[in-house]
Amino acid sequence: MxxxxxxxxxxxxxxxxxxxxxxxxxxxxxxxxxxxxxxxxxRPRRRHRPEPVDPPATDEPAEAATDDEDDAVPELPPAQLASLADRYAAAGRYAEAVRERLRAMVRELVERGVLRHRPEWTVTELAAAAGAAAPGLAGTMTEAADVFSRIWYARRPATAADDARMRTLAAAVAERAGATR
The missing domain is CATH 1.10.1220 (Arc Repressor Mutant)
Structure with a gap:
């Protein structure tokens, strides 16, 4: 048949x-x-939460305070977060470096009173709030959020160029955040 x-x-x-x-x-x-x-x-859409990673081994115990389990911005100064990002980048861990640079940007904005951080915000909401609080930061924070999202949510491999772009964006945030004071 x-x-x-x-x-x-x-x-x-x-x-x-x-x-x-x-x-x-x-x-x-x-x-x-x-x-x-x-x-x-x-169906309910679940946001991808990056798997927690350990920071690179260092002699500085203060970095152990970085807790990735809740995606919150650690209570560390921006310079310390940037230093951690530098060590991640030096170890070739660019995704983690990008994440720490974004955290440093957020901490910079929080410390300068430009933004009140809310851990429940998505990275897109964070960028929009920063742009609303300081319009000169809108494009910079949106681009930083896009770089972060492509790596952590779209799972695109991070590169040294991504880290270099985030360094540039972080410098622009620090400069513009200081001007909004």
Whole structure:
């Protein structure tokens, strides 16, 4: 028996048990496909949370205070976060370096009173809030958020160029944040 004949007989047998015959079966299949698409579209979207990583081994125990488990900006000065980012970059861990540079930018803005940090903010909300508080920072923070998101959420491999761009953006934030005081 050929495959097409087997398929035809299967559909005919199935249609015998559905009100409306073949037309009813077609309507049922379309209805189920539509419900599946709606379920996929409306399912809760879970944000990717980066896996916690340990900072590179150093002789400085103060860096152990960096806790990545809750994605919060650590209560460390921006310079210390930038130093940690430098060590990550030197070790070739560019994704972590990008993350620490963004944290340093946020801490800079918080310490200068430009922004009140809220740990529940997404990186996009953070960039928008910084831009609203200091319009000169809008483009810079949006670009920093984009670099971070491409690496941590879209899972694009981080490169030395990403770290270099974040260094430039962090310097611009420090300069502009000082001017908004």
């Amino acid at each position: 050929s495959l097409s004949r087997s398929w035809t007989e299967f559909v005919a047998d199935l249609a015998d048990h559905v009100p409306g015959g073949v037309a009813g079966l077609a309507a049922l299949v379309l209805l189920l496909a539509g419900l599946a698409l709606i379920a996929l579209y409306w």
